[in-house]
Amino acid sequence: MSRPIRIGVQIQPQHAPRYDLIRDAVRRAEDMGVDAVFNFDHFFPVSGNPEGETFECWTMLAAIAEQTEHVRLGALVTGAGYRNPDLLADMARTVDHISGGRLILGIGSGWFQRDYDEYGYEFGTPGTRLALLKQDLARIDARLKKLNPPPLRHIPILIGGGGEKKTLRLVAKYADVWHTFADVAVLEHKATILAEHCAEVGRDLTTIQRSVDWPGAAAAAALVEAGVTLFRISSNGPDYDLSEVEAALRWRDAQEPNRL
Template sequence: MKFGLFTSITGITWQQLCDLWRHIEDTGWDAACVTDHFMPNVPDPVTETLECWTALSGLALVTSRMRIGTLVSGNTYRHPAVLAKMATTVDIMAGGRLICGLGGAWQRNEHQAYGIPFYTVGERLNRLDEACQVLLHLWHESKSTFQGKYYQLDEAPLYPKSLQQPHPELLIGGGGEKKTLRIVAKYADHWNVWGGPDTLRHKGHILERHCGEVGRDAAQLTRSANMPMQITENTEEKEKLVVGLMRRFGRSETEARDTVLAGSVAEIQDKIGRLQGAGVDQLFIPSFLPPWSLDQLDQFITEVAPAFR
């Protein structure tokens, strides 16, 4: 199993972000990804927030080994042809290490603030489906023509091509069982979702059915989970993390308890073992819930992770 850090770019300076990523690369983490938001989802969102892809291009140059990417880039924020070009450039800058994470986008307040159409959930997912087609056309073909309902290309070139072949790793984030997982089955190299062993096992079976329906081998897909982590034997700290996840993302108590990775080293290893048994290849630790601590991250990578490598 591989282990990555999932970093917010809100409330962190550029220097702090560079220092954090250099540290986790030096200490043996396999990957690091950034969020894609223009401001936080809080009542008064005036907080310093870096921009995802420009930050990632800089991070490509301050790291050299671990894979880097987005968890996940909001499809509504950029035309997919523009994203295809950006992702290719970052992949080249990173020496072929990009994880191009993409999702339908969900944060209403930043759409309203910046005048970006929010659309219905159904339309956002339909746009995501077309966006994946646009990306793959541009990454694969010498010139691309595409006539979709939302996006069109007319003999569009994309050069240079990415260092990764046949294209940058395409990650789709989300757990919607009817549409999102079908999009994953059709186009993705990598599926990512918030959840623990129970969530990943249940949704993994649904993903496998979608893969069968579209003629895809589900074993081709990397599966990763996002799980907030805290190494502690303090019951109050564990409960605080569960409640924080419920409030921040509107999760049920059952979902939050499945998703939270909190306890002693042995308890955390037991839960990761069950996650691995559910078919998960990679675990991402969000550094923002609770706020990141180098001591916790170092303890995880030195005491927890070796049992799964």
């Protein structure tokens, strides 16, 4: 049985001078019928005015969990180097309970040097950050099994990235959702590499969902044919324009007219 197509909106917590603007954007997104609401994990804007406003990721996720009723929620993605991984597992378990079992634990190796420098984390190299991500995923997995009370269910792990030797191996071992930036040809190539890693670790490739950025209605069908089931659309403050989200939802509903 094929998975349903899902539309996620990333309410980026940048350039919003007040949190109520974010709260309203989340409300509008859920009322429109989005499947997931994501934010991002940065301490400064990553586009636009670099000195603009930003709110912290996981505090915001707890608020979204309490505010919403139906949407899945998570960070796209948490920076592995920003928090002790055992604490992060505990935070994820807690937010999952607050939401009634709707959290997606998105995580990646991190890339935005200013976050590291200004908050006192070691930036290192791509290799050292990936090594830390590998260590963190093992510790998160172990801690989630020890927490009392436990998570409400298996918390799905979303890993962002497309590195063929290291990142995709971590996807094969730990991820329930793989988010990457790719057109159809690149996605299919990387999926072949991912299949090889899955075979090495004894994982069924079909258990890993594929997620990409929304390419527009004209290009989306080809990505679905390539196995994509989740599309991400980003929206920035202060206005949080959701018109592209609305168009994507119309496309989704046209593909699945019997969707409940």
